[in-house]
Amino acid sequence: MEFGSRRTYTTMPSKLRSSRLLLISLLLLLFYSTTLLRRPTTPNILSPPPCDLFSGRWVYTPETPKPLYDETCPFHRNAWNCLKNKRENMEVINSWRWVPDGCGLSRIDPTRFLGRMRNKNIGFVGDSLNENLVVSLLCILRVADPSAVKWKKKKAWRGAYFPKFNVTVAYHRSVLLAKYNREANEDGVKGAYRVDVDVPADEWINVTSFYHVLIFNSGHWWGYDKFPKETPLVFYRKGKPIHPPLDIIQGFEVVLQHMVSYIQRQVPAKTLKFWRLQSPRHFYGGDWNQNGSCLLDKPLAKDQLDLWFDPRNNGVNKEARRINQIIKSELQNTESEIKLLDLTHLSEYRADAHPAIWLGKQDAVAIWGQDCMHWCLPGVPDTWVDILAELILSNSKTE
Numbered sequence: 001m002e003f004g005s006r007r008t009y010t011t012m013p014s015k016l017r018s019s020r021l022l023l024i025s026l027l028l029l030l031f032y033s034t035t036l037l038r039r040p041t042t043p044n045i046l047s048p049p050p051c052d053l054f055s056g057r058w059v060y061t062p063e064t065p066k067p068l069y070d071e072t073c074p075f076h077r078n079a080w081n082c083l084k085n086k087r088e089n090m091e092v093i094n095s096w097r098w099v100p101d102g103c104g105l106s107r108i109d110p111t112r113f114l115g116r117m118r119n120k121n122i123g124f125v126g127d128s129l130n131e132n133l134v135v136s137l138l139c140i141l142r143v144a145d146p147s148a149v150k151w152k153k154k155k156a157w158r159g160a161y162f163p164k165f166n167v168t169v170a171y172h173r174s175v176l177l178a179k180y181n182r183e184a185n186e187d188g189v190k191g192a193y194r195v196d197v198d199v200p201a202d203e204w205i206n207v208t209s210f211y212h213v214l215i216f217n218s219g220h221w222w223g224y225d226k227f228p229k230e231t232p233l234v235f236y237r238k239g240k241p242i243h244p245p246l247d248i249i250q251g252f253e254v255v256l257q258h259m260v261s262y263i264q265r266q267v268p269a270k271t272l273k274f275w276r277l278q279s280p281r282h283f284y285g286g287d288w289n290q291n292g293s294c295l296l297d298k299p300l301a302k303d304q305l306d307l308w309f310d311p312r313n314n315g316v317n318k319e320a321r322r323i324n325q326i327i328k329s330e331l332q333n334t335e336s337e338i339k340l341l342d343l344t345h346l347s348e349y350r351a352d353a354h355p356a357i358w359l360g361k362q363d364a365v366a367i368w369g370q371d372c373m374h375w376c377l378p379g380v381p382d383t384w385v386d387i388l389a390e391l392i393l394s395n396s397k398t399e
């Protein structure tokens with residue numbers, strides 16, 4: 001930068017006090033300050049990652065290309081197949097584009113992605129919010145290999161094999177990550193759930209070496225909705241009940257410690273590991289069992305997010321940030337090894353993109369309430385896929 005001439009003018013002897021000179025120096029100042037301001041922003045706009053893909057904003061872009069798949073994808077789960085279920089507003093939902101601050105996020109190129117993943121396998125372990133992400137990924141990758149077939153080996157709950165690339169992508173359902181079983185009381189009536197905090201669930205304990213990339217999550221089941229006080233979780237370590245007994249959140253912390261330590265010990269170091277943070281819910285006007293709804297026609301504004309999600313405001317959707325805090329503190333010392341996939345903030349905006357009342361089944365809403373928790377497909381999880389694909393590729397060595 002050249003500051004010399006500006007300095008010369010502003011330090012001119014005041015005796016001269018010529019108004020023309022003053023005008024010239026002001027113009028020069030203006031010139032320099034605008035060039036200075038312009039400089040840093042232009043080159044960054046399209047610079048590739050690494051950059052923070054998790055912070056940014058949604059921009060309404062109707063001219064954005066259509067989603068890569070539709071309701072005919074064979075890997076759909078019915079309740080999330082919003083095109084088939086004739087959800088209103090699907091075109092609008094898919095016209096919003098996530099624009100990270102300071103860099104571009106391009107849509108996944110399924111052929112390039114599968115090409116880079118040739119002879120590799122990608123595994124997901126966790127609850128249905130991880131499954132929501134997998135379904136999107138399967139439908140997107142199928143564009144590059146229509147011969148993809150369902151794959152459910154090795155205790156996978158859902159998955160596909162892509163023969164053209166010899167790639168397997170699968171989801172292992174394990175909502176608490178740790179092993180748990182319902183116990184029978186002495187009278188044979190089913191009662192509490194025993195959770196072995198130090199034992200990974202059967203669904204994934206012996207399969208991690210098959211995968212080259214693993215994405216874990218857990219969080220949505222750690223509440224009294226799923227495990228009411230009459231049939232609580234009871235925590236065991238080394239086969240013995242933990243004393244004094246842990247409440248559900250303390251149990252979550254202890255399970256996380258053990259699962260993270262298991263992953264660090266047992267999963268090969270060369271495996272690329274991610275931990276995906278919570279997917280926020282958007283129940284408005286009441287919780288899921290109190291007629292809470294999400295019939296919104298556009299994303300939330302930035303200044304509405306704290307009102308919805310900050311635990312201090314005690315709204316019905318506060319748990320996502322609270323649970324994220326616990327996960328982040330358990331993972332903070334492993335960050336180099338297990339990468340955080342922080343999809344929470346970008347998803348917080350999208351109150352408009354859940355299946356809501358379009359669940360594809362009669363009476364589903366009357367029985368279960370609206371679904372303001374999972375996401376329509378195509379929809380927001382396709383953006384999760386773009387981000388995940390970017391991170392997988394930028395963290396994989398080219399061979």
Ligand SMILES: *[C@@H]1O[C@H](CO)[C@@H](O)[C@H](O)[C@H]1NC(C)=O
Nearest residue numbers: 118119120121165166167210
């Ligand atoms: C397919 O990939 C697996 C690794 O995931 C590898 O062991 C196997 O040899 C590959 N098969 C072919 C035909 O390349």
Ligand SMILES: *[C@@H]1O[C@H](CO)[C@@H](O)[C@H](O)[C@H]1NC(C)=O
Nearest residue numbers: 200201202203204205206207
């Ligand atoms: C996992 O592998 C170990 C060691 O081979 C074996 O003892 C155990 O039964 C296996 N567990 C499951 C659930 O397959």
Ligand SMILES: *[C@@H]1O[C@H](CO)[C@@H](O)[C@H](O)[C@H]1NC(C)=O
Nearest residue numbers: 285286287288289290291292
């Ligand atoms: C939910 O709505 C139904 C029908 O409008 C009503 O009968 C019921 O009392 C409501 N439930 C709650 C918890 O507000």
